[in-house]
Amino acid sequence: VDKAEYENSVNYSCPSCGAGVVADQSTVSTECPYCGNSMLVQGIATEDNIPRWVMPFTVTKEEAEARMREHFQHKWYLSRQFDASLEHMQGVYVPYHLYDMTVTGRADYIGYYDVSDSDGHDDRYYYAIKRAGHAAFEKIPVDGSSKMPDGHMDAIAPFDFSKLRDFSASYIAGYLTEVPDETAQECLSRAESRARNSFESDLRDDARNERDVEGIEETVASSTDVQLDGVSSCVLPVWLAHCTWGS
Numbered sequence: 001v002d003k004a005e006y007e008n009s010v011n012y013s014c015p016s017c018g019a020g021v022v023a024d025q026s027t028v029s030t031e032c033p034y035c036g037n038s039m040l041v042q043g044i045a046t047e048d049n050i051p052r053w054v055m056p057f058t059v060t061k062e063e064a065e066a067r068m069r070e071h072f073q074h075k076w077y078l079s080r081q082f083d084a085s086l087e088h089m090q091g092v093y094v095p096y097h098l099y100d101m102t103v104t105g106r107a108d109y110i111g112y113y114d115v116s117d118s119d120g121h122d123d124r125y126y127y128a129i130k131r132a133g134h135a136a137f138e139k140i141p142v143d144g145s146s147k148m149p150d151g152h153m154d155a156i157a158p159f160d161f162s163k164l165r166d167f168s169a170s171y172i173a174g175y176l177t178e179v180p181d182e183t184a185q186e187c188l189s190r191a192e193s194r195a196r197n198s199f200e201s202d203l204r205d206d207a208r209n210e211r212d213v214e215g216i217e218e219t220v221a222s223s224t225d226v227q228l229d230g231v232s233s234c235v236l237p238v239w240l241a242h243c244t245w246g247s
Helices: 003-008 063-075 078-084 150-155 184-208
Strands: 009-013 020-026 026-029 038-040 086-116 123-144 177-178 215-243
Touching: 038 215, 063 086, 063 215, 123 184, 123 215, 184 215
Parallel strands: 086 177
Antiparallel strands: 009 020, 026 038, 026 177, 086 123, 086 215
């Protein structure tokens, strides 16, 4: 047993059957593996780390399993026995930091336009293009769990934030729920990078849409400033599938 993982775990007693349950220190709610009773872990959630919002689960466990099997159904590289390897599917409320940001910037580009004459000669004309602007971003999501791979969490976005509700413990009953073990400050650079890349991409696309311009050959100069306007927290619903294969 990894010593760090052992020291980071806490033992609890199931209020229904009395069985001992081991949970990570960042776990808020979990399920007893013996009787299936949903239990809130006392002492982990505090006024400082309780999320502002929660997005309730709208996809059932059965629907999630069916969609996963459908996704893998026509993958030629998977064995036909792979479907039977699904051992367990767990609903998890993953902690997220939501950032509001304002981005301002400017950029100078060299655009081009190709012309072919009647003799088959090709000429390329160049243009100096300048762009500047600002954009406001609301609720840029960055997961605050070190146990969840960042690439996987980014891949399942975007979420429909119109479905966010004020947090209540009634929503998390029956699901594994965690509080963030990475602070909003520690995750800030990921949100800044996402806002900056989105803004710069939109600025470049706008330059590319300039009349008589076929494409952008070079970015001559650019500057982008990202300002943090606010940060809040939420937990978002994720289904995790546990599979065993080749063992």
